[in-house]
Amino acid sequence: MMRRTLVALALAVAGAGAQAVPESLPPRADSALEARTSAVAAQLRCPVCQGVSIQDSPAELAQQMRGVVRDQLAAGRSPEEVKAYFISKYGEWILLEPEARGFNLLAYGLPALLIVVGLGVVAVVVRRNSARAPAPASAAVGVDEEP
Amino acid sequence: MTRLIGLDALWLSLAVSLFGVLLVPAAIIRRRPEWLAWTRSAVYTNFALLTLAAGAMVYGLVAHDFSISYVAQVGSRATPLLFTVISLWGALEGSILFWAWVLAFYAAAVLWVNRDREGTLVPYASAVILAVAVFFGILLVGPANPFHLVSPVPPDGPGPNPLLQNHILMAVHPPLLYLGYVGLTVPFAFAVAAMLNGEVLQDHWVVLARRWTLVAWALLSAAIIAGMWWSYEVLGWGGYWAWDPVENASFMPWLTATAYLHSVMVQERRGLLRLWTLNLVVATFVLTILGTFLTRSGIVSSVHAFTQGTIGWYFLAFIGVVLVAALVLVAGNSDRLKSEGQLGGVISRDTVFLLNNLLLTAFTFTVLVGTLFPLVAEAARGVKVSVGEPFFNRMTLPICVALLFLMGVGPALPWRGVSNDEARSRLLPPAVGAALALVIALMSGVRMPYALLAWVSAGYAIAAVLREYQRGVGGRMRARGERWLVALVRLVRGNRRRYGGFLSHIGVFVVALAIATSSALRREHEQTLRPGESMSLAGFEIRLDKVSGREEPQRAVIGAAVTILRGGAVLRRMEPRMNFYPTQQSPVPTPDVRSTPAGDLYLTLMAFRPDGTTATIKAIHEPLVPWIWIGGMIVILGALVALWPTPARATEAAA
Amino acid sequence: MNWRRALIAGAVAIPVLFFFAWGLTRDPGEIPSPLPGRAAPDFALEVFAPGEPPLARAVGDTVRASALKGRIVVLNFWASWCLACRDEHTILSQGARAYADQPVTFLGVLYNDEPRKGNAWIAEMGGQSYPSVNDPGARTAIEYGLYGVPETFFVNAEGRVVRKHTGPIPAAVLKGILDSLLAAPRAATTP
Numbered sequence: 004m005m006r007r008t009l010v011a012l013a014l015a016v017a018g019a020g021a022q023a024v025p026e027s028l029p030p031r032a033d034s035a036l037e038a039r040t041s042a043v044a045a046q047l048r049c050p051v052c053q054g055v056s057i058q059d060s061p062a063e064l065a066q067q068m069r070g071v072v073r074d075q076l077a078a079g080r081s082p083e084e085v086k087a088y089f090i091s092k093y094g095e096w097i098l099l100e101p102e103a104r105g106f107n108l109l110a111y112g113l114p115a116l117l118i119v120v121g122l123g124v125v126a127v128v129v130r131r132n133s134a135r136a137p138a139p140a141s142a143a144v145g146v147d148e149e150p
Numbered sequence: 151m152t153r154l155i156g157l158d159a160l161w162l163s164l165a166v167s168l169f170g171v172l173l174v175p176a177a178i179i180r181r182r183p184e185w186l187a188w189t190r191s192a193v194y195t196n197f198a199l200l201t202l203a204a205g206a207m208v209y210g211l212v213a214h215d216f217s218i219s220y221v222a223q224v225g226s227r228a229t230p231l232l233f234t235v236i237s238l239w240g241a242l243e244g245s246i247l248f249w250a251w252v253l254a255f256y257a258a259a260v261l262w263v264n265r266d267r268e269g270t271l272v273p274y275a276s277a278v279i280l281a282v283a284v285f286f287g288i289l290l291v292g293p294a295n296p297f298h299l300v301s302p303v304p305p306d307g308p309g310p311n312p313l314l315q316n317h318i319l320m321a322v323h324p325p326l327l328y329l330g331y332v333g334l335t336v337p338f339a340f341a342v343a344a345m346l347n348g349e350v351l352q353d354h355w356v357v358l359a360r361r362w363t364l365v366a367w368a369l370l371s372a373a374i375i376a377g378m379w380w381s382y383e384v385l386g387w388g389g390y391w392a393w394d395p396v397e398n399a400s401f402m403p404w405l406t407a408t409a410y411l412h413s414v415m416v417q418e419r420r421g422l423l424r425l426w427t428l429n430l431v432v433a434t435f436v437l438t439i440l441g442t443f444l445t446r447s448g449i450v451s452s453v454h455a456f457t458q459g460t461i462g463w464y465f466l467a468f469i470g471v472v473l474v475a476a477l478v479l480v481a482g483n484s485d486r487l488k489s490e491g492q493l494g495g496v497i498s499r500d501t502v503f504l505l506n507n508l509l510l511t512a513f514t515f516t517v518l519v520g521t522l523f524p525l526v527a528e529a530a531r532g533v534k535v536s537v538g539e540p541f542f543n544r545m546t547l548p549i550c551v552a553l554l555f556l557m558g559v560g561p562a563l564p565w566r567g568v569s570n571d572e573a574r575s576r577l578l579p580p581a582v583g584a585a586l587a588l589v590i591a592l593m594s595g596v597r598m599p600y601a602l603l604a605w606v607s608a609g610y611a612i613a614a615v616l617r618e619y620q621r622g623v624g625g626r627m628r629a630r631g632e633r634w635l636v637a638l639v640r641l642v643r644g645n646r647r648r649y650g651g652f653l654s655h656i657g658v659f660v661v662a663l664a665i666a667t668s669s670a671l672r673r674e675h676e677q678t679l680r681p682g683e684s685m686s687l688a689g690f691e692i693r694l695d696k697v698s699g700r701e702e703p704q705r706a707v708i709g710a711a712v713t714i715l716r717g718g719a720v721l722r723r724m725e726p727r728m729n730f731y732p733t734q735q736s737p738v739p740t741p742d743v744r745s746t747p748a749g750d751l752y753l754t755l756m757a758f759r760p761d762g763t764t765a766t767i768k769a770i771h772e773p774l775v776p777w778i779w780i781g782g783m784i785v786i787l788g789a790l791v792a793l794w795p796t797p798a799r800a801t802e803a804a805a
Numbered sequence: 806m807n808w809r810r811a812l813i814a815g816a817v818a819i820p821v822l823f824f825f826a827w828g829l830t831r832d833p834g835e836i837p838s839p840l841p842g843r844a845a846p847d848f849a850l851e852v853f854a855p856g857e858p859p860l861a862r863a864v865g866d867t868v869r870a871s872a873l874k875g876r877i878v879v880l881n882f883w884a885s886w887c888l889a890c891r892d893e894h895t896i897l898s899q900g901a902r903a904y905a906d907q908p909v910t911f912l913g914v915l916y917n918d919e920p921r922k923g924n925a926w927i928a929e930m931g932g933q934s935y936p937s938v939n940d941p942g943a944r945t946a947i948e949y950g951l952y953g954v955p956e957t958f959f960v961n962a963e964g965r966v967v968r969k970h971t972g973p974i975p976a977a978v979l980k981g982i983l984d985s986l987l988a989a990p991r992a993a994t995t996p
Binding site: 447449462470478480481484485525528529 | 806807808810811812813814815817818821822824825826827828829831832833836837
Binding site for chain 1: 836837839840843917943946947948949950951952953
């Protein structure tokens, strides 16, 4: 009995999917606009998914948000303005990549710093521990050494 | 009854593990080294008890014993048998139970393989593994107890998470993941044991740790590939990697384990990097626990995060103990681990290995920073930020390309240092491969800069590795007059580690090229169709035939029947679906994929009218995707070649 | 063992652990809305469910946010497929009646659903005292930065969003917010 109601409820959900289907089929898409839409949509996080952009998400809200992106771009707004619109509604959280300024620079800078410092360390280790000249095969060299 | 057997087995297992751990200090303090033999009994008994507990749970699931809390949570009479069995790892408590069982299995396996080895190393290592088992034992009788009594007994349960009962890979990916993940406890245990008994400068713990790392690494590689495959086949967006925290959690220890497998070669060969290599072993284990903490505690949001609860605090306490103990032990032993060897030369494979380790470490660090940064930003600025795919791609793609390039430079150079002239004569020829790869990529239409760089680097590296095989085979053919196939087999057999490693590298190149090309040439198109209408993508005609629904015992399914045509000829019929589960608010899509070696056609049903008059279908064309899975299998094959014991090694290991 | 170095290394772990401990007290799923404090986004949406007298509005009427200035607005996003919406239905319906003689307007906004199903759901739940409007394409939902349903926004008499509640709203929370808004000094524009 309980199960039956649940299945009925599930099918009601099924109906919700229909909402996204437009009455008339969309006209032949403007491919340049589509490309710009995709580029912006790929940077916005889907609010009802986890860590997926609204470009990639099959969720209904993501498709609708993509529609908003498309409309705003078509109306002449710049990609930055479109992103700013979504930030004003959802907060910085909506950006899949934190803006590279202020405190967020830390996320970009720390790995770069590690590589720079690491290269220095490697240089020191190599210089300090290397044989001066191409050395004859030492005792430590195993069977792998080329002939 | 089943419930009580399982619960009692858990309590006994906790007691036995604790006993096994305490034996070591007791034996040292009372100077009774013969007591250490008892760790063996503790390990085997613990394995038997956890097998009993896990068996009781599987029995409870299959028998629909809803008096067991875990069964009531994930079981359902409507779920097919296979998915009922594998729901053992479908939710938090069961996954911890499975983890504990795998850990007990490893402890028993390590003892069994090394049963003839004398000394304190193996007993100490067993005790370390048992100490980790104590932690999981505490979880299992405490916050993650799967054997609570449910009263009154419900007649049925909700069934497992729909995402986890949608695909057969759910029966493969999690066990592989646990086998790989938990297996990394073993090298850590040997490292700690060697630091405790003062044998850290000797070689046998290094050999043991390396072999067990390779076992775990191969399993973890397989798990990561299977996980990518699963998300590709199930999640419906045509991608295989989203940099979700749970993916990062499995990837970070893989990276450090990879770095370790390389740095340990420098250590064994040169006597250098001892402290560094030890750090990598410890870091790898800490990252497995940290990853589990991040994804199980709900501290970062993740697709697969299990429900939150007090368990995060237990994990935090455990991380505290592990981190402090590891740091104290490593730092305390650091004086002893002074390097004494000498590198081959400035231009040598040694240098390439150092750079490889730097890059892999930077890679790990980048992933860690990206995973934790939302939390850091919230702590520092009080603002929630997201760190997703664009960040990780931007930060890690240069590292990936550099690593691919080094994978060509390394094999091209000998261990010993070479003069500039010789370096040139070794490094230049593979450039032909790079040029060839560039031409192929450009002709296939690849324009994305990183994809082109990946092709060039991988082309260079493939040429360098093939040249190594060719030099070895050619040398044998000339010196011993062998036919090339015989020479190849004997060459590989003569040095499995080396040529198995190269084979793994070839697998990595295949994966890298497939990923680069599939993302560069990905085309997608979404359209709402009426039955009979079609849309076209990448030369395929995609015709909607019918939208229909049906009910299955555990779910309702809506499918869009689609025919794929090319040049008017029918290639295949496909059916992307949407599944509606009674317990799930939003539908779970099941995409349909047509795979060929050249690429995949990936269809997702995005929306439909309940009366079946229209369906919105998203079609994605992704070249070369199947080669990701094939490349992954080559990587694992290479690891197996390297692991296969040669008769000489087998005797050495037993000695 | 070099104990000095060992202790220094061990101490390094402490701040890391404190950081994680702090993290455990946070909920990653709770994302603060930037809307509170800002002017409520405008909308013009059509009534599909009339509500009941005295709060009823004719089906087909257009409700504009700008026309509600001077009144406190409780904007509740819901859907017939939303299970949690069932939990708060009675609370909101009764709440709207309780504040019927105050300058408070309750308005339901249907999210990603069909009016037909919305009406059927209202009938199944035993009626709804206040009207609901439809939001085709979820445009207004996106304007309000909606994550899911149910979510409830409170707009004060000056037309500013003061508060957002995520998930089914408890009766006490609803009453608390409304009473504090009513107690606040009225804006000069109050008619």
